[in-house]
Structure formats: structure tokens, C-alpha cells
Amino acid sequence: MLVNAYGAHAGDQPLEPLQITRRAPGAHDVQIDIAFCGICHSDLHQVRAEWHGTQFPCVPGHEIVGRVAAVGAHVHGFRPGDVVGIGCIVDSCKHCADCEDGLENYCDGMIGTYNFPTPDAPGWTLGGYSQQIVVHERYVLRIRHPEEQLAAVAPLLCAGITTYSPLRHWKVGPGKKVGVVGIGGLGHMGIKLAHALGAHVVAFTTSDSKREAARQLGADDVVVSRNAEEMAAHAKSFDLILNTVAAPHDLDAFLVLLKRDGGMTLVGAPATPHTSPNVFNLIMKRRTLAGSMIGGIAETQEMLDFCAEHGIVADIELVRADQINESYERMLKGDVKYRFVIDNATLAG
Ligand code: NAP
Ligand code: ZN
Numbered sequence: 001m002l003v004n005a006y007g008a009h010a011g012d013q014p015l016e017p018l019q020i021t022r023r024a025p026g027a028h029d030v031q032i033d034i035a036f037c038g039i040c041h042s043d044l045h046q047v048r049a050e051w052h053g054t055q056f057p058c059v060p061g062h063e064i065v066g067r068v069a070a071v072g073a074h075v076h077g078f079r080p081g082d083v084v085g086i087g088c089i090v091d092s093c094k095h096c097a098d099c100e101d102g103l104e105n106y107c108d109g110m111i112g113t114y115n116f117p118t119p120d121a122p123g124w125t126l127g128g129y130s131q132q133i134v135v136h137e138r139y140v141l142r143i144r145h146p147e148e149q150l151a152a153v154a155p156l157l158c159a160g161i162t163t164y165s166p167l168r169h170w171k172v173g174p175g176k177k178v179g180v181v182g183i184g185g186l187g188h189m190g191i192k193l194a195h196a197l198g199a200h201v202v203a204f205t206t207s208d209s210k211r212e213a214a215r216q217l218g219a220d221d222v223v224v225s226r227n228a229e230e231m232a233a234h235a236k237s238f239d240l241i242l243n244t245v246a247a248p249h250d251l252d253a254f255l256v257l258l259k260r261d262g263g264m265t266l267v268g269a270p271a272t273p274h275t276s277p278n279v280f281n282l283i284m285k286r287r288t289l290a291g292s293m294i295g296g297i298a299e300t301q302e303m304l305d306f307c308a309e310h311g312i313v314a315d316i317e318l319v320r321a322d323q324i325n326e327s328y329e330r331m332l333k334g335d336v337k338y339r340f341v342i343d344n345a346t347l348a349g
Contacts, residue, residue, distance in 0.1 A: 010056055085141040092104040105165075160307060163267065181254060202220065240265065319341070322346070
């Protein structure tokens with residue numbers, strides 16, 4: 001089946017309208033009419049071939065919400081009309097230790113929503129900047145938010161789970177002091193989620209203009225990271241720092257803010273490496289530096305339900321498909337509060 005999409009033919013080309021083929025739903029597949037898709041900074045890294053290995057045409061998008069159009073004969077969990085989400089994972093091996101632990105995100109055979117091998121044409125997966133997607137039921141999430149919030153739910157499928165998973169893994173809750181570095185799509189969700197989990201939250205930003213907004217998102221304190229005095233006031237005090245920055249920067253400036261046994265988790269994935277941290281900043285206080293990638297399917301459902309229960313959605317700006325290129329430029333300038341979401345109805349016609 002041919003559907004309309006938006007994608008790029010090369011890393012140095014803008015995205016443009018194109019048509020792609022979706023497979024007919026198999027016995028375990030769910031066919032979804034996409035209503036909204038968030039624009040993640042990973043989409044930009046990938047479609048501009050910054051991470052290398054991008055296959056073209058590339059149709060990005062892994063923050064997908066929509067409605068079930070049809071289901072395969074063996075699908076029992078979903079029915080046409082259900083409101084569902086698809087995040088960053090559309091397949092995995094289903095039998096390794098990671099899959100059995102519900103951590104499909106760490107399966108060596110994980111298939112991402114775009115730019116991963118698939119038997120479907122053209123040979124690699126194509127994402128949510130499109131009218132429809134067909135996905136095995138195991139990777140389909142249930143959305144329990146009210147209908148009018150759907151566009152703002154879309155970013156939970158990546159920005160939400162990517163921040164929720166490390167916050168839960170490192171047991172963030174009341175009595176814990178948590179820093180969130182970078183107030184973009186991921187960072188603003190990190191602030192909301194850490195606050196909802198009961199932690200004391202400090203937001204770190206390079207943008208003085210985001211100071212007040214960060215408090216409204218739930219930060220107890222805001223530090224402009226370019227200001228050495230403001231940084232020094234928090235020395236040796238954090239249990240966890242979640243670093244979402246999409247560019248290489250000085251990690252040591254944040255490591256020294258961790259208390260003994262504290263840890264910094266990197267989720268930002270810059271195209272070029274950070275300079276190595278000074279190991280003494282780790283050794284001296286038994287600090288750790290870790291990374292974390294999205295989250296498993298069960299954990300993503302848990303996050304969606306937690307957000308529905310606590311009334312949490314992303315702060316978004318809804319855009320038309322023909323505004324995607326402009327949205328990328330604005331995201332690079334930090335000019336977004338805090339996530340662009342595509343209205344996929346604008347792909348029609
Ligand atoms: P985003 O909306 O562009 O936000 C990134 C934020 O980082 C910016 O708003 C800015 O915040 C800060 N920043 C940007 N450039 C900076 C610089 N040169 N120095 C210091 N701070 C800078 O991006 P996003 O969608 O949240 O994604 C963030 C990163 O996470 C990307 O690299 C993306 O690929 C990665 N990611 C990883 C995973 C995972 O599973 N680990 C999942 C999704 C995305 P301030 O203005 O507040 O400083
Ligand atoms: Zn993403």
C-alpha cells in the first residue's frame with residue numbers, strides 16, 4: 001500500500017514529500033493511521049547522516065500516536081479505533097535475555113522505527129513522518145490520555161521514555177537531588193518526570209531566557225551552566241545528573257557537582273565525541289558516568305500510564321509537514337518550547 005510521507009534523499013538535502021510502501025498487516029501486525037509524530041533531535045542527526053550509516057530515502061519519526069486501522073488475524077490486544085503509540089522500537093529478536101527481561105531496547109537484534117534493516121521495501125525501516133505504519137503488536141503501546149491531548153502525548157514515546165527509564169533505574173524519588181542538563185525535548189520531560197517522582201530537581205541550561213520556564217516545568221532551582229558561581233553553589237550535592245545535551249561539551253563541569261557515589265547518565269548523543277572526563281573527578285568520590293538508551297516496551301507502557309495518571313504531557317508546538325525543515329533549523333538554535341509535533345493530517349492530498 002502506498003502512503004504519503006516526508007523524507008530526504010540525501011544527508012545534505014531538505015526533507016520533501018514522497019510516497020512509501022507499507023506492508024499489508026500480517027497475522028500479528030497492527031496497522032495504524034498516524035495522527036501526530038514528534039520531531040526528535042535524533043531524527044535530525046540521522047537524516048543529515050551525522051551518525052553515519054543512514055540509508056536514503058530516509059523517513060524519520062519515532063514519536064508516533066494514532067488510531068488502529070486494522071489488525072491481523074492473531075492480534076487480540078488491539079482493535080480498530082484504539083488509540084495507540086509507537087516509539088523507537090518496531091521489532092527485536094524476542095528471545096534473548098534482554099527481550100525476556102522486557103529490555104528490547106538493549107537487544108542486539110533491535111529494529112528501530114527508521115533506518116534499520118527490514119524485509120519490507122525499500123530494505124530499511126521508515127518512520128512516523130508518514131500517514132500509516134504497520135508494526136508487530138508486541139511493540140504497540142496503549143494511550144490512556146484524553147483525546148484532546150494526543151499531539152502532546154507523542155513526544156512521550158521517545159523523549160518521555162528516554163528520561164523516565166534512567167530516572168527509574170537509578171531510583172529517583174523523594175529525598176534525591178537530580179540535575180537535568182539541557183532544556184530541550186528530552187530535558188523538559190526529564191524535569192517534569194523527576195518532579196512527579198518526588199525528587200528535588202535542578203535544571204541546567206545555557207539559555208538565560210529559559211530560567212523562568214524551567215521553574216514552571218517543575219524545577220526547584222535553575223542554573224545557567226555558563227555561570228561558574230552558580231555552578232559552584234551546587235558542588236558535590238547531586239545523586240543523579242541526567243545529561244540530555246545534543247553537542248559535545250565539558251562533562252567535568254557537571255561531574256564535580258555529584259556527591260560521593262553520585263552518577264551522571266548521558267542520554268544526549270552528539271555526532272562528535274566529548275573530550276574524555278578527568279578520571280580524578282570519578283575516582284575521588286567513587287562517582288560513575290553512565291549512558292542509557294530509550295527504554296523497553298513494558299517500561300514505556302508504565303511511563304505512559306504514569307503520565308496519564310499524573311496529567312503529564314509534553315509542551316509542544318504543532319507544525320505542518322511542510323514546516324519540518326524550518327523546525328529543524330529552529331531546534332538547532334534552541335528555539336522550541338519544547339518539542340515540535342507534526343500534524344500528520346497535513347500529509348494528505
Ligand atoms: P533538543 O530538543 O535539541 O535539546 C537539546 C538541548 O541541549 C538544547 O535545547 C539545549 O538546551 C542544549 N544544548 C544544545 N546544544 C548545546 C551546546 N552546544 N552546549 C550546551 N547545551 C546545548 O534535543 P532532544 O531531542 O532533547 O535530544 C537531545 C539529545 O538526545 C540528542 O543528541 C538526541 O539524539 C539524543 N537522544 C538520545 C536518546 C537515547 O536513547 N539516549 C533518545 C532520544 C534522543 P539549553 O538551551 O537548555 O542549554
Ligand atoms: Zn528520539
